[in-house]
Amino acid sequence: MLEIKNLHVKLEEEDKQILKGVDLTVEAGKVHAIMGPNGSGKSTLSYVLSGRDGYEVTDGAATLDGEDLLDLEPEERAAAGLFLAFQYPVEIPGVGNMTFLRTAVNAQRKARGEDELSAADFLKEVRAKAKTLKIDAEMLKRPVNVGFSGGEKKRNEILQMAMLEPKMCILDETDSGLDVDAMKLVSEGVNALRDAGRSFLVITHYQRLLDHIKPDVVHIMANGRIVKSGGPELALEVEHNGYADILAEVV
Amino acid sequence: MALPELKQTATDARLSALELPKGGCLTAARQAALARVQTMGLPSRRDEYWKYTRPDTLVQAEAVPAAVFHNDEEPMFSNRDRLRIVFVDGVFDAEQSDDLTLEGVRIDRLEDICCTDIHWARDLYGVLEARGQTPVERPLAALNTAFATDGVAIHVTGTPSKPISLVYIHANEASDAILHHVIRVEPGAEATILENGPAASRFNKCMEIDIADTGKLHLVRAQGRDHERRAATHMFARLGTESVFKSFTLTVNGVLTRNEAVIELTGDDAVAHIAGACVGDGDFHHDDTVFITHDAVNCESRQVFKKVLRNGATGVFQGKILVKEGAQKTDGYQISQSLLLDDDSQFLAKPELEIYADDVACSHGSTSGAIDETALFYLRSRGVPADVATDLLTLAFLAEAVEEIEDDSLAGDIVERLEGWLSRRR
Numbered sequence: 001m002l003e004i005k006n007l008h009v010k011l012e013e014e015d016k017q018i019l020k021g022v023d024l025t026v027e028a029g030k031v032h033a034i035m036g037p038n039g040s041g042k043s044t045l046s047y048v049l050s051g052r053d054g055y056e057v058t059d060g061a062a063t064l065d066g067e068d069l070l071d072l073e074p075e076e077r078a079a080a081g082l083f084l085a086f087q088y089p090v091e092i093p094g095v096g097n098m099t100f101l102r103t104a105v106n107a108q109r110k111a112r113g114e115d116e117l118s119a120a121d122f123l124k125e126v127r128a129k130a131k132t133l134k135i136d137a138e139m140l141k142r143p144v145n146v147g148f149s150g151g152e153k154k155r156n157e158i159l160q161m162a163m164l165e166p167k168m169c170i171l172d173e174t175d176s177g178l179d180v181d182a183m184k185l186v187s188e189g190v191n192a193l194r195d196a197g198r199s200f201l202v203i204t205h206y207q208r209l210l211d212h213i214k215p216d217v218v219h220i221m222a223n224g225r226i227v228k229s230g231g232p233e234l235a236l237e238v239e240h241n242g243y244a245d246i247l248a249e250v251v
Numbered sequence: 252m253a254l255p256e257l258k259q260t261a262t263d264a265r266l267s268a269l270e271l272p273k274g275g276c277l278t279a280a281r282q283a284a285l286a287r288v289q290t291m292g293l294p295s296r297r298d299e300y301w302k303y304t305r306p307d308t309l310v311q312a313e314a315v316p317a318a319v320f321h322n323d324e325e326p327m328f329s330n331r332d333r334l335r336i337v338f339v340d341g342v343f344d345a346e347q348s349d350d351l352t353l354e355g356v357r358i359d360r361l362e363d364i365c366c367t368d369i370h371w372a373r374d375l376y377g378v379l380e381a382r383g384q385t386p387v388e389r390p391l392a393a394l395n396t397a398f399a400t401d402g403v404a405i406h407v408t409g410t411p412s413k414p415i416s417l418v419y420i421h422a423n424e425a426s427d428a429i430l431h432h433v434i435r436v437e438p439g440a441e442a443t444i445l446e447n448g449p450a451a452s453r454f455n456k457c458m459e460i461d462i463a464d465t466g467k468l469h470l471v472r473a474q475g476r477d478h479e480r481r482a483a484t485h486m487f488a489r490l491g492t493e494s495v496f497k498s499f500t501l502t503v504n505g506v507l508t509r510n511e512a513v514i515e516l517t518g519d520d521a522v523a524h525i526a527g528a529c530v531g532d533g534d535f536h537h538d539d540t541v542f543i544t545h546d547a548v549n550c551e552s553r554q555v556f557k558k559v560l561r562n563g564a565t566g567v568f569q570g571k572i573l574v575k576e577g578a579q580k581t582d583g584y585q586i587s588q589s590l591l592l593d594d595d596s597q598f599l600a601k602p603e604l605e606i607y608a609d610d611v612a613c614s615h616g617s618t619s620g621a622i623d624e625t626a627l628f629y630l631r632s633r634g635v636p637a638d639v640a641t642d643l644l645t646l647a648f649l650a651e652a653v654e655e656i657e658d659d660s661l662a663g664d665i666v667e668r669l670e671g672w673l674s675r676r677r
Binding site for chain 2: 099
């Protein structure tokens with residue numbers, strides 16, 4: 001599914017290397033988690049994969065089902081099946097949530113050569129999916145993320161994910177700013193989407209989220225590299241002992 | 252005091268090309284207006300109030316020819332039931348107009364108010380314009396009062412079942428039109444007036460609006476697509492107690508547009524909303540100049556102006572809220588914003604507040620910026636192509652102004668035109 005090889009990335013504006021050779025393979029149907037201290041490059045990895053401006057890939061490659069991601073525009077990556085759930089979902093005053101969702105869904109369908117969803121079908125689908133995430137009609141009518149609470153914003157991300165049905169989902173600190181109940185709701189939303197053909201890359205600081213979204217593989221990222229990989233027990237180890245031991249071990 | 256020589260020469264040149272329409276009960280008002288023009292002189296580029304917009308082509312004796320724009324698009328508002336009053340190059344066209352009778356409103360041509368005994372119109376013509384000359388001079392409006400060749404008097408006495416639609420057709424490349432309308436809304440009456448079209452190669456329009464206590468007027472205007480046309484328009488409104496006036500203007504294209512709105516809230520609890528959305532390319536130059544005077548208690552005014560500019564287009568906003576002594580509990584809001592789609596376009600803004608009462612809430616803001624890159628990336632990351640995402644964000648930027656239109660279906664018409672503009676420019 002997702003294959004990252006020797007990925008080197010620097011900031012475009014300054015001579016600062018952020019990723020220093022990331023190697024990572026996520027197989028279809030698997031959930032991989034990335035943990036790591038602040039500044040280790042986790043969020044940069046998610047932005048580079050989704051095509052945000054401001055980064056320069058100096059070496060390496062990233063492919064999704066064999067297709068070179070780094071050559072594509074952000075919207076092309078989305079159409080190819082990549083989805084990033086933002087750590088800080090963006091507020092867009094003046095654009096209705098429904099309009100946004102419908103535009104996105106139909107743009108992707110069009111890019112893949114599929115027919116656009118009719119207004120009625122779209123409405124039916126969005127209502128059903130919103131309901132399971134406890135997103136009410138009022139929230140759907142409001143401008144994108146404007147006036148949403150932290151929890152509402154994250155649920156809205158998961159709703160977008162559910163509507164767009166991507167192959168590869170990257171969750172960037174989706175647990176940040178969530179209370180226990182909201183985390184449970186969001187996790188249930190994610191788990192409902194788990195599927196043999198869909199993979200997840202869950203970026204988080206805390207093991208807590210991984211209690212709800214059980215990973216197959218856990219990676220530790222430090223200083224722009226994956227320094228250790230293992231099973232779910234690795235997350236527990238971090239939770240108990242912090243990163244110091246692991247980092248000391250790899251150095 | 253004598254005028255500066257250049258201004259005197261320019262004013263004389265313009266006046267010598269015009270002739271005062273003769274006869275009727277408006278003669279005195281016209282002569283008084285002419286005297287105002289002669290005293291003030293016509294605007295020149297040295298005038299502070301014309302610092303950002305060059306008045307030369309609006310003032311000079313001959314209008315600059317402007318190509319007539321043709322396309323197969325349905326004209327604005329075509330889809331709705333309305334009473335059409337059509338002017339071609341500034342001349343009333345009875346053939347194309349509807350019968351002017353409609354319950355709840357009386358409509359007369361300007362020339363007829365001179366023959367019949369329509370006191371309210373005679374007593375309003377030139378009066379609000381003259382009041383609007385202080386503290387800032389507006390000589391083009393006085394010129395209009397003196398020389399207007401056509402126009403209508405609209406007397407709203409009830410609630411007409413459909414909007415009154417003023418249609419301004421531009422047919423001749425050399426046309427130079429001066430129209431003057433007077434409107435009075437009686438207590439408890441309510442109407443919607445629509446205006447659309449470029450009107451002429453050069454268009455000087457003045458509208459005087461007197462809204463009595465508890466009267467309501469909605470005005471939605473679209474200034475056509477003829478890019479080479481030039482327009483100077485004035486709207487003078489006086490609002491009585493608990494009256495409401497809401498105005499929205501859409502401008503796409505136009506090498507020169509100066510829209511002035513002079514609003515006076517003279518009765519307590521009155522509400523005035525003046526909004527505009529404009530989108531322009533290249534040598535597009537659009538100027539919104541607004542002056543709102545609060546002279547009563549507990550009144551609300553809103554100014555919402557949004558401009559989308561690209562390829563070197565220029566947007567101007569001069570907006571003032573004057574709160575007079577005693578106009579307590581005033582709620583004044585003013586926002587002017589531009590979205591610059593490239594580095595060549597410019598937005599020049601002069602927001603002003605002048606307040607002589609101590610219990611008021613007035614806010615103003617003016618911003619100028621590019622498309623929000625973060626929002627753009629967010630949309631693209633969901634699969635929305637860059638151009639569609641840019642359009643979506645551009646419409647979102649304009650939304651606050653469009654939302655000032657109370658009637659959702661009219662707002663929908665405006666959005667459709669804006670979408671059209673965007674799609675033509677991909």
